[in-house]
Amino acid sequence: MLKHYKFIILLVLSYAFFQAKAQTKPNVVIIYCDDLGYGDISCNGATKISTPNIDKIAAQGIRFTNSHATSSTCTPSRYGLLTGQYPWRKKGTGIAEGSAGSIINEDQFTLADVFKQAGYKTAVVGKWHLGLGGQNGPEWNGNIKPSPNDLGFDYSFIIPATPDRVPCVYVENHHVANLDPNDPLKVSYKTPLPGLPTGKEHPELLKMMYSSKQHAETIINGISRIGYMSGGKSAWWKDELMADKITGQASEFIKNNYKSPFFLYFAIQDIHVPRVPNPRFVGKSGLGARGDAILELDYNTGKILNLLDSLNISENTLVVFSSDNGPVLDDGYQDDAVEKLNGHTPGGPLRGGKYSKFDAGTRVPTLIKWPAQIKSKQTSAALFSQLDFFASFANLTQQKIPLNTAPDSRDMLNVLLGKSKKGRESLVEQGLFNGLSLISGNWKYIAPSKGPAVMKDKNIETGVSETPQLYNLKEDIGETKNLAAQYPDKVKEMATALEDIEGT
Ligand code: NG6
Ligand code: CA
Secondary structure: HHHHHHHHHHHHHHHHHHHHHHOOHHHHEEEEEEEOOOOOHHHHHOOOOOHHHHHHHOOOOEEOEEEEOEEEOOHHHHHHHOOOOOOHHHHOOOOOOOOOOOOOOOOOOOOHHHHHHHEEEEEEEEEEOOOOOOOOOOOOOOOOOOOOOHOOOOOEEEEOOOOEOOEOOEEOOEOOOOOOOOOOOOOOOOOOOOOOOOOOOOOHHEOOOOHHHOOOOOOEOEEEEEOOEOOOOHHHHHHHHHHHHHHHHHHHHHHOOOOEEEEEEEEOOOOOOOOOHHHHHHHOOOOOOHHHHHHHHHHHHHHHHHHHOOOOOOOOOOEEEEOOOOOOOOEEEEEOOOOOOOOOOOOOOOOOOOOOOOHOOEEEEEEEOOOOOOOOEEEEEEOOOOOOHHHHHHHHOOOOOOOOOOOOOOOHHHHHOOOOOOOOEEEEOOOOOOOOEEEEEOOOEOOOOOOOOOEOOEEEEOHHHHHHOEOOOOOOOOOOOOOOOOOHOOOOOOHHHHHHHHHH
């Protein structure tokens, strides 16, 4: 009899052990979209467009209302996410050319390394935009190193820079995918290359007209891009199929690895320009190409969620949904985003947009779910930075990180799990133009700097001003009343605090 008891106890204990193990090691999927504004999703208040799949993440978990990318452009935000270091601490982290060398050093310990060290299978699929190869850039026709595979990812399938920058090819692990060695790929950001027409010289060949001169260079698939390229034709991506393609690659990775814990950084290119959604979505939003791209993004988010369901792993998979920076309408092409806006407010109640120092630049949609551990239907106003995923996920997976790694990341695991509403005390925001801003409690301080107050071609307020700005975000989320003259001591205190952070 006693023997039986022992056996049963052993059975119960080992079941509990495996359950605990399963729950401390959830799969982690970060869906990181591009240029999606705070107000672009219906769970954040959009009424002119509906995003039911994205909203489902909020309904099953937490919707954050004060969560920030480090910067209001792509490259620095992605650098911050993957390294846990404010990008402005490191030179060369501005918007990267398509031929830039790797911005993250090969020996740097990244967010992917945290998971790898914890025994996860790791992958990045989608937009990279952090440079590839050595200082002089990648060898497009050879072995591309460093690639994400040298930075903690077991598998990578990436758009090297942005969809509006050459080269218009995918890189899989260390090589350009589907490249024919008899038709080598050439890339230049300085001088035009012979072979392919440019938008500037042959606008009659364009199916989408550029609105900025920068986008008038080599024409690929009827769209002129930033930069010059020639050759590599068998490897060219198809813009209409891009979202399907990368969602397919992400799905393959999940299907191949769902039995071990996995980390997927799914950096979908929607809704960056050129906005060329699949014909299935064209005209469906009524808001033009930008709205149609949001529908495509929502659809593919749903694809990933449904796949997790069908593999029966949703319960123990932590899904994060966020964006690298705020919204922009005209970002280089005439694609009717402005004309068909129809009263939609991409930044929600926030001022500014992509590139801006105002909050719409960095305060981005942020949703998280993990049914096994996070209660559904929560809202959190905790101040959170994408830098904090690093330390929080290191804690989640019980990993020690090397000294001097992720210096600006704070462990916010309890905030992410909905167990605490106490976010960061402060956070630094970076716009495209010089000078930084600080949020501390309810206050936001924008340091004085020089530059244009408005980016005229994009109709975006930059937040640049030669005099200090101070806003009370609690009472004035739209940053409409500059209180700097009224509270000079607060301005001084915040300017000093910002300098202290910059100096550490
Ligand atoms: C800008 C591009 C813009 C976009 C951006 C990067 C212009 C004239 N050009 O230089 O179209 O490509 O860089 O976007 O504005 S990001 O989301 O990758 O940061
Ligand atoms: Ca972006």
